[in-house]
Amino acid sequence: MQTPASTITPGSPIVEAATRLRDEGIGSLVVERNGESVGIITESDIVAVTAEEGDTRKLTVADVMATALVTISPDANLEVAVDRLRTHGIKKLPVVEDGELVGIVTTTDISRYVPHITRPELSREPHPERRRFTRPDTLYEDDDWEFDSYGVADGIDVGDHVRFSKTLSENDIERFAEVSGDTNRLHLDAEFAEGSRFGRRIAHGTLVSGIISAALARLPGLTIYLSQELSYRGPVDIGDRVTAHCEVVEQLKENRFRLATAVDDGDGNCVVEGDAVVISDPIPDSA
Template sequence: MQTPARTITPGSPIVEAATRLRDEGIGSLVVERNGECVGIITESDIVAVTAEEGDTRELTVGDVMATALVTIAPEADLEVAVDRLRTHGIKKLPVVEDGELVGILTTTDISRYVPHITRPDASREPQPERRRFTRPDTLYEDDDWEFDSYGIADGIDVGDHVRFAKTLSEADVERFAEVSGDTNRLHLDDEFASGSRFGRRIVHGTLVSGLISAALARLPGLTIYLSQELSYRGPVDIGERVTAHCEVVEQLKKDRFRLATAVDDSDGECVVEGDAVVISDPIPDTA
């Protein structure tokens, strides 16, 4: 779990909650009243109410928060946490001990620490043999790049996971700016960036999250993006080595899967987190 969990009161304005989520690089705030957990508010809640209401200046956290709060104890098994997240269709679990909030657990936290969590009835089913892939289905590799990919030989399955790491150099930033057209001076101009909230140039957020796509390319089979939900939790410095992590957490259809995705900075702190939905096709026969 992450600790401490960030909190807010139900009487706080929605604008304050949105500002804190942005500035603190987090995806949710646990709502407390007189030391008691009474709800949770997430980025998705704020986006939904803004789309519906338009003007949210008069709204408070209490008007928007989810009050059916699902929590978990710190000593609970991770399998219990995964089952609770899946059953309730949520991504964040406040961790409560003796009525006191002690942390928060997210799908991304679980995906980073658990290579594979067995499905409830997995003991009744024959499980495919997973192996470490040392030669991916990519056109080329680079000496600076590192990856580990674990899965089955003819596609992907729940529990498969992959890690991809590379250094985001100044040349990468400059090439990305030219190719994408994102020539924001925050990424390219030292003097300009020194006056920003960061005090320095930083890597484009989209370039950082692009490592998730690089990781997915190193899963078995041909992986095709359908969607990607992302939260940006912190900046990445130019020249920093970052690592993308992806784990298959749910099979939606025969060839469609949901993955927990994240990117960590060189200190192991999560700077991007989210969920992806992909199609997994067989590798085309080029013989």
């Protein structure tokens, strides 16, 4: 779990909640009244509000928050957490001990550990034994890159997972700036960056999250992006080694899947988290 969990009061303006989600780089706020957890408000709730007609800025957290709060205790095992998230169709579980909020756990947090435990609750049918794929269907590899990909024999399935690591070098930053056109001085000008909230140059957020795409390319089959939801939780230093983790958590259609995705920095801190939806096609016969 992440601790402490960020909280807000029911009477707070919805604008305050949106500002905190943005500035703190988090995806939710647990709503507390007099020390008691009474609800939760998420990025999705904020997006839904902004799409409504009228002066939504006058709304308070109480007008928007989910009051059917689903929680879990800190000593619950991961199978229970996964089952609770899936059963209630949610992505975040406040962790409560003796009536006190002590943290929060998300689908991304759990995805880093779930590959190492049995997960029958994620599928009605037993999965064939997974194997490690040592050759991805990529055009080339690099000595600096590392990956582990586990899946079934043909295509991907719920429970498959992949990890990809690389170092974000000075050359990567400069090349990404040139190719993307994102020449923000925060990434390129050390003197300028010293005056920022970070006090130093940092890697482009989109470059960091792009490591997720590199991981997906190393799943069995031909993986095609349909969507990616992301939350940026912290900066990444230039020269840091980042690791993307992807876990197939749900089959949406015959060949469409939802994945929990995350990127960790070199110290193991989660700097990007979110969900992706992909199509998994067979490798073309000509490959």
